[in-house]
Amino acid sequence: MRRWIRIGNMRGVAHGLAVVALLLSLAGVVRAAVTVQAVVDQEEVYVGQSFTLQVQVEGSDSPGEPDISSLIDFTVEPRGGQQNSSESVSIINGRMSRVSHRGYVFNYELTSKREGRLVIPPLSVIIDKQLYQTQPVRIVVKQPEESDEFKLRQTLSKDRVYVGEPVTLTVTWYIGKDVKGFNFTLPIFSDPRFTISADDRASLTPGQDNSVRIPVPGGEIVAEKGQGVLNGEKYLTVTFSRIVTVNETGKISLPQITVSCQALSGYRQGSGRDPFSGMFPDDFFGRSRQVYRTEVVPSDQPVVEVFPLPEEGRPVDFTGLVGEYSVAVTATPTKVKIGDPITLNIQIAGPSVAGASLPSLAEGLGVNDFKVPDEMAPGEGSAVLKTFTQTIRARHAGVRQIPSLHLAYFNPDTGRYETASSPPVLLEVSEARLVTAQDAEGGMPSGPEKKELTTVKGGISYNYEGPEVLTIQAPIGSVGMDFGWYVLLGAPPGVFLLVLVGAGVVRLGRKDPVGRAARRAYGRLRTELDPLADGSETVAGYQAIGLAMREYLGAKLRRNPAALTYVDVEPDLIHAGVGPELLGRLRQVMEQCEASQYAGALSLGDVKRLRDLAVQVADDLESLLVKGVGR
Incomplete structure (x- = not known):
């Protein structure tokens, strides 16, 4: 009996909730009309004193941003906004109604620029494609006075x-x-x-x-x-x-x-x-x-x-620098072949270099001697030192130097226009030798030296010269027959041997995945570094070298490569017998890659040079680490 009474009570509660929900759905919904007003937390302030302005929207919780462009007497800092919405239910004389309140508040921090009786003009707000405006707000702004404190x-x-x-x-x-x-x-x-x-x-x-x-x-x-x-x-x-x-x-x-x-x-x-x-x-x-x-x-x-700058003596290439400035140029490398990239670092120093621009390289270097990109790299640095990094290429072997670059400025101490010049940088440019396919294959002909077909008394054999003709030539028919027998007899055991070796490799990899990763580390490193051989001068190149080296060392030393540094790997490498000279070269590679994350490509040399050094280091490490160093 108690069980039925409890269920009956629960059914009564559920029935009551259903009735309330039905009444709410049938009851009238009362919503406030849309209004917009502006309010301030202070009506009397000092010049330079901040106060809060709120634009309060009633009747909508998704208004557009107010137009504050008319607040010309104030500096304005937006401080965000938030919804101001609520709902309530009331029952009066048996009639149930739901009151829905929708609102939004925009907050701004205002600071007066001048004293007087100022007015915050009406501000426009668009709500549901309708234009609304706030009422004007008057502010008294007083001039602050200095005190003894x-x-x-x-x-x-x-x-x-x-x-x-x-x-x-x-x-x-x-x-x-x-x-x-x-x-x-x-x-x-x-x-x-x-x-x-x-x-x-x-x-x-x-x-x-x-x-x-x-x-x-x-x-x-x-x-x-x-x-x-x-x-x-x-x-x-x-x-x-x-x-x-x-x-x-x-x-x-x-x-x-x-x-x-x-x-x-x-x-x-x-x-x-x-x-x-x-x-x-x-x-x-x-x-x-x-x-x-x-x-x-x-x-x-x-x-x-x-005072205005004088017109007399103003250089044609004057860019507006006022003060005493200097310009310095460095180049890497200085021994190149025709067409090789040369990284040029140009540093401008002075009292304020924020607006300093790079001198015209095409005019300063000469388009007949150097190939200069049309798009110049932006400068980076501090307020008093700005560095421009640019890649140029020598056009012929007669180039002996990078000539002086000039920077015009006005010296206020002397009252004259002056020019800063960088010292020339000496270069050694050699001819670029054309490498043929025959050079790549070893330099000697790989087959008999053939001449034009001629009719000679001795027959067709006289059309060939060289020691290759001294070898015994088997008849064509017998060669084809011997090769067929070899294929027929050798194919089954060869296929079996390949399957056996493949299965052994798979089992070995499953048994020791870490060792397998160590054995493949050098190949993966070269795959990552080979695309950088063109010497791209980008921060991404340095970061790619750093990532490849960390992954290589992580696999060889069985360490997590995510955050490896030279300090982390040095003890393991010393234990593996790596000498001081090789450790020094590895440290140079890793520290330059880490520095590029903060200094960009400034004064770090070209990517190709660092990439070549990384490959040399990996070649030397490979002979020492072999399959990896266990931890």
Whole structure:
């Protein structure tokens, strides 16, 4: 009886759920109309102080992105968005209804560029192919004022420069009290009058004890923490520098930088109801809370006077470099045959090489002496050193050197246009010998020397000359008969022998797969390295050599090749009897391949040279490792 009662109750619950589901399906669905509005978390801010703007959409959870192109008085940083949807069910007077709420919120971080009563204009949002607009929002923006506790200074290494001349901008924030959280606003980074690049001479490594990260447009700056004195007062400091190039002439004021932070302003005691409140003013029990308030610190705005470059004496090949620059050229190899690839490394050094371009190689080297690719390789490097890597080929054996390459620049110290020149690089170019098929087969004729057919008294045998004619020639019929008998008699045992050998090889491979991999390692290595014999000058070539060597050593030493380095394999190779000279060559191959992952193909020589060295190393190792070294 209890069993039936329990089942009956379960059936009642199921019936009730079905009725509720039916009522929900029949009940009216109430949905809010689509609306769009803009809201801010602060209506009064300082220039350089960030605040949050939200575009709130009601009635849809899949709107299009708002059009923010009209926010010209603010710098805008999108901070993502999220759905804001929910559903609820209500029963009023026996009538059930379902309320469905659909929404979406877009978040933006805004920073004002100027003071005054500013307006965030209506922003357009497209929802289900319909255009909606937010209401305008008014913001009061005040100019920040410098206080005794905080100072912000901009310093230029020169205040009188030529247009395009790089100078160092140093920014120092002087801190006189405890702060938590800060944000720099750097309008100079987006000002078209200036070009900003990294200052490698003052770079720090992130994570050092005296370093602090500062987000900037397109990345971050690693600043240095320290101590300083300003107007006779001691401060903690945060300092960073950048290379600045001014792109316009005249007297130009640097845009004002600001930093907003949460500064300690005092302490708040605990609740008055606490019987111990006030008894321990030194906050022994931690009941006092630190109180912070927002501080916005403005910088000064130094003026720089910018002069135009003179027209007199401007070289035809001048590309706009201002400062003192140098150019250096290296070539590998310097002993070649006609048409062999020569890797050319061209380095340009100076105060700012971000915009430096490669000198015209076709004009500098001469199209009659060298074959130069039409497409030039892009340069890579730092802010003060840029390296271009290019492959050229000598056209004839009369080429004796790579001539000097020239780089024109304007020297602001002398006020004149000057030219930097690289020293010539001596070459030895020899003729390329044509290799015939006969050369490849050994150089001597493989059969009787045949002449034109002539009628001679001695008969047809006189048409052949050479020692081959001295061999006994069997009759044609007897040769064919002997060969047939040989095939007939030798085929069955030959087939049996082949099957027997094949089965033995299969059994051996199954019994010792590691040994089989070690025996085949050299063949696989050559298969991987042979396609690189043309000397392709790419990072992929270095990586292919490194992978092939790791797989070869992994098979021979019975190690996992995935992350093998020279340090990993050196003990096993010494144990196998590999000498210091061979170990040194192997180390050179593996370390150059590993370096290419970080430095690209810069100053690593050509792929063909490294590939040939890797093959020589593998040839020498093969005779020592034989079937592999057990671990």
